Amino acid sequence: MALLCSTFVPQIPNHFRRNPISSFPFKSFFSLSPKAFSSNAVSKEDKAPARVGFLGLGIMGSPMAQNLIKAGCDVTVWNRTKRKCDPLISLGANYKQSPEEVTSFCDVTFAMLADPESAVDVALGKNGAANGLSPGKGYVDVSTVDGVTSKVIGKQVKATGALFLEAPVSGSKKPAEDGQLIFLTAGDKALYETVAPFLDIMGKSRFYLGDIGNGAAMKLVVNMIMGSMMASFSEGLLLSEKVGLDPSVLVEVVSQGAISAPMFSMKGPSMVQATYPTAFPLKHQQKDMRLALGLAESVSQPTPIAAAANELYKVAKSHGLSDQDFSAVMEALKPRFQPPN
Ligand SMILES: NC(=O)C1=CN([C@@H]2O[C@H](COP(=O)(O)OP(=O)(O)OC[C@H]3O[C@@H](n4cnc5c(N)ncnc54)[C@H](OP(=O)(O)O)[C@@H]3O)[C@@H](O)[C@H]2O)C=CC1
Numbered sequence: 480m481a482l483l484c485s486t487f488v489p490q491i492p493n494h495f496r497r498n499p500i501s502s503f504p505f506k507s508f509f510s511l512s513p514k515a516f517s518s519n520a521v522s523k524e525d526k527a528p529a530r531v532g533f534l535g536l537g538i539m540g541s542p543m544a545q546n547l548i549k550a551g552c553d554v555t556v557w558n559r560t561k562r563k564c565d566p567l568i569s570l571g572a573n574y575k576q577s578p579e580e581v582t583s584f585c586d587v588t589f590a591m592l593a594d595p596e597s598a599v600d601v602a603l604g605k606n607g608a609a610n611g612l613s614p615g616k617g618y619v620d621v622s623t624v625d626g627v628t629s630k631v632i633g634k635q636v637k638a639t640g641a642l643f644l645e646a647p648v649s650g651s652k653k654p655a656e657d658g659q660l661i662f663l664t665a666g667d668k669a670l671y672e673t674v675a676p677f678l679d680i681m682g683k684s685r686f687y688l689g690d691i692g693n694g695a696a697m698k699l700v701v702n703m704i705m706g707s708m709m710a711s712f713s714e715g716l717l718l719s720e721k722v723g724l725d726p727s728v729l730v731e732v733v734s735q736g737a738i739s740a741p742m743f744s745m746k747g748p749s750m751v752q753a754t755y756p757t758a759f760p761l762k763h764q765q766k767d768m769r770l771a772l773g774l775a776e777s778v779s780q781p782t783p784i785a786a787a788a789n790e791l792y793k794v795a796k797s798h799g800l801s802d803q804d805f806s807a808v809m810e811a812l813k814p815r816f817q818p819p820n
């Protein structure tokens with residue numbers, strides 16, 4: 480494995496200097512265990528860049544892959560809808576026709592897919608990523624899925640002799656563009672250490688949480704809280720308006736108090752205008768609520784607030800709001816979506 484990106488050094492983005500967790504990002508390339516990527520191992524002197532694969536170029540995958548390319552990584556992309564690869568190819572990415580071809584060609588491959596079904600399909604389906612994996616390679620699934628799905632993928636990946644890391648991200652479209660994601664990782668520690676420099680290009684911090692499933696669980700708990708917060712915020716905005724207050728002033732008041740949250744300040748003004756430019760699609764938020772409720776069910780943890788919020792996201796979906804931002808959940812509380820009294 481040729482993970483010696485010394486040529487990247489002059490192109491390190493500024494945010495590395497602010498990163499509280501990582502130190503110099505490419506340092507770990509030089510302390511790689513020879514076993515980490517044994518099939519293609521090269522000596523430190525070879526200084527050839529690693530080949531990095533990226534599968535899934537949606538709202539998140541595209542800017543993440545773009546940041547890798549801009550940092551000087553040798554990136555190879557694949558996406559189900561081919562045209563989404565074109566801007567990245569223009570920036571210098573290689574293109575392969577299937578996930579299998581990407582993993583055959585690359586030392587380490589990231590996958591950013593919509594949901595459990597697509598993550599399994601791309602990893603384990605026909606011409607799937609697992610077919611191109613072998614000892615010495617790594618597969619990092621950064622999609623938001625449940626722990627059971629992640630374990631299924633991890634088991635098949637490891638059966639090829641490759642290493643597996645689940646690494647869902649917290650942070651939306653803008654943090655992805657700015658390389659400010661938070662990685663919630665679990666699985667093979669050796670792979671975590673090897674890909675840390677790539678995570679540091681795409682993110683501002685990273686957590687290693689142990690066994691496969693823990694990264695997925697952390698992500699689902701965080702998004703369960705986020706989904707409930709957004710539903711509650713929506714109720715507040717509409718109630719304030721109905722009692723004659725200016726909801727824009729509510730956004731301002733909230734921003735100055737203990738319940739202030741960047742999410743409210745960022746999305747509040749457009750919600751007041753009833754516009755929902757998509758950063759995090761509502762269908763994905765509902766998927767995360769559903770998976771979080773399943774996680775809670777598996778350990779008999781009551782989550783009545785999240786369960787109620789999930790119903791609201793389901794109503795929003797049924798009214799055609801799936802591809803709008805998840806803040807469009809507020810629309811489901813408006814009279815035309817409510818059953819008559
Ligand atoms: N957007 C956000 O703010 C955040 C999203 N996430 C999570 O990241 C993941 C991706 O989100 P995001 O980029 O927003 O989603 P998008 O819907 O924009 O992209 C989804 C990607 O999955 C691909 N895909 C979907 N179904 C299949 C399939 N059956 N086979 C192959 N590929 C498929 C799509 O391909 P195609 O282009 O062909 O449709 C696309 O590349 C989700 O799990 C989401 O929950 C996590 C943090 C933040």
Ligand SMILES: O=CC(=O)O
Pocket residue numbers: 648649650651702759
């Ligand atoms: O998963 C969504 C996010 O904003 O994080």
